[in-house]
Amino acid sequence: xxLSQTAEYALRAVVWxxxxxxxxxxxxxxxxxxxVPVSYLSKVFQPLSKVGMVSAQRGLGGGYxxxxxxxxxxxxxxxxxxxxxxxxxxxxxxxxxxxxxxxALHQSLDNAMAEVEQRFGQIMIGQLLRNSxxxxxxxxxxxxxxxxxxxxxxxxxxxxx
Amino acid sequence: xxLSQTAEYALRAVVWxxxxxxxxxxxxxxxxxxxVPVSYLSKVFQPLSKVGMVSAQRGLGGGYxxxxxxxxxxxxxxxxxxxxxxxxxxxxxxxxxxxxxxxALHQSLDNAMAEVEQRFGQIMIGQLLRNSxxxxxxxxxxxxxxxxxxxxxxxxxxxxx
DNA sequence: TGTCAACAAGACAAAAATATCCAGATATCA
DNA sequence: TGATATCTGGATATTTTTGTCTTGTTGACA
Numbered sequence: 001x002x003l004s005q006t007a008e009y010a011l012r013a014v015v016w017x018x019x020x021x022x023x024x025x026x027x028x029x030x031x032x033x034x035x036v037p038v039s040y041l042s043k044v045f046q047p048l049s050k051v052g053m054v055s056a057q058r059g060l061g062g063g064y065x066x067x068x069x070x071x072x073x074x075x076x077x078x079x080x081x082x083x084x085x086x087x088x089x090x091x092x093x094x095x096x097x098x099x100x101x102x103x104a105l106h107q108s109l110d111n112a113m114a115e116v117e118q119r120f121g122q123i124m125i126g127q128l129l130r131n132s133x134x135x136x137x138x139x140x141x142x143x144x145x146x147x148x149x150x151x152x153x154x155x156x157x158x159x160x161x
Numbered sequence: 162x163x164l165s166q167t168a169e170y171a172l173r174a175v176v177w178x179x180x181x182x183x184x185x186x187x188x189x190x191x192x193x194x195x196x197v198p199v200s201y202l203s204k205v206f207q208p209l210s211k212v213g214m215v216s217a218q219r220g221l222g223g224g225y226x227x228x229x230x231x232x233x234x235x236x237x238x239x240x241x242x243x244x245x246x247x248x249x250x251x252x253x254x255x256x257x258x259x260x261x262x263x264x265a266l267h268q269s270l271d272n273a274m275a276e277v278e279q280r281f282g283q284i285m286i287g288q289l290l291r292n293s294x295x296x297x298x299x300x301x302x303x304x305x306x307x308x309x310x311x312x313x314x315x316x317x318x319x320x321x322x
Numbered sequence: 323t324g325t326c327a328a329c330a331a332g333a334c335a336a337a338a339a340t341a342t343c344c345a346g347a348t349a350t351c352a
Numbered sequence: 353t354g355a356t357a358t359c360t361g362g363a364t365a366t367t368t369t370t371g372t373c374t375t376g377t378t379g380a381c382a
Binding site: 323324325326327328329330331332333334335336337338339340341342343344345346347348349350351352 | 356359360361368369370371372374375376382
């Protein structure tokens, strides 16, 4: 019982983009920052672009940017884009006698899914950024980031090719 | 976001056994009644036997039986036996700066897991059986079963209780 | 225009989950 | 004892998920 890896990656990536507003992030940057296989990122972003949550710009200075307000994107939006929460809408055993009603077992399971769905629907990406409870922002932070010292390309350290 | 197929199967099987107390069920019976591939059942039962939730009897008249009271087995017990609910206990990105604390994203995800875990832990198998809300018992029922007419596979309507 | 930086997308590969098969170990019963 | 029923557990096959690679397209800019 857990989120798929792909959904995890998608959430990290979206949060990452949310942390870099107005600054297109390349797959390499995202991969490094989110610890996502760089060659897998295109797969992760495909459905996110499809629903218009992110957009990509090619060429020098390009990369991905969020297309919607961070407070208008819920965890559920992200998860559903890449791997919809599976609600149980009819008997998984296809028992005729069950019609569209669920037995107690499947009703219980679906209730749990419903709860998760609702919970995820209420949590907005923006909320996560602000909710930095004292410590780290989110995905990454070298310990320096907390002091406002950016350690990215464009900041001080790192390699400039 | 969903239960693994194996966990689904395990839950069905346990419920099935709960519906047939004191009557060892063969893999064939369980497979038919629960719509689980018969040849996969041994894999499903392996971890359930290991934790002592079920036991198997070989030979004629043998099969699987529940070893614990139906009101002492929660959905969580079953799920955890075959595929533990994955709680997030430390930063999945292994960020040193996060120590054992979770960022807002992962904390949110883990909270959802915790909720599911708790919910599952509260629902007992026995509860599901009694909770037949008017209609069907659980996994199976041809519509006849509700009238007390057993319609077991194998062609001939079998033994009356 | 040419060159380089970047994404797009499909083909391929590896790993994990799911499913099948079968020889062997037990158990029951005649 | 023999015949039959049943689980056990390992080897294997299939499918899905995850990950990689490569070729092509787009965009910026000198």
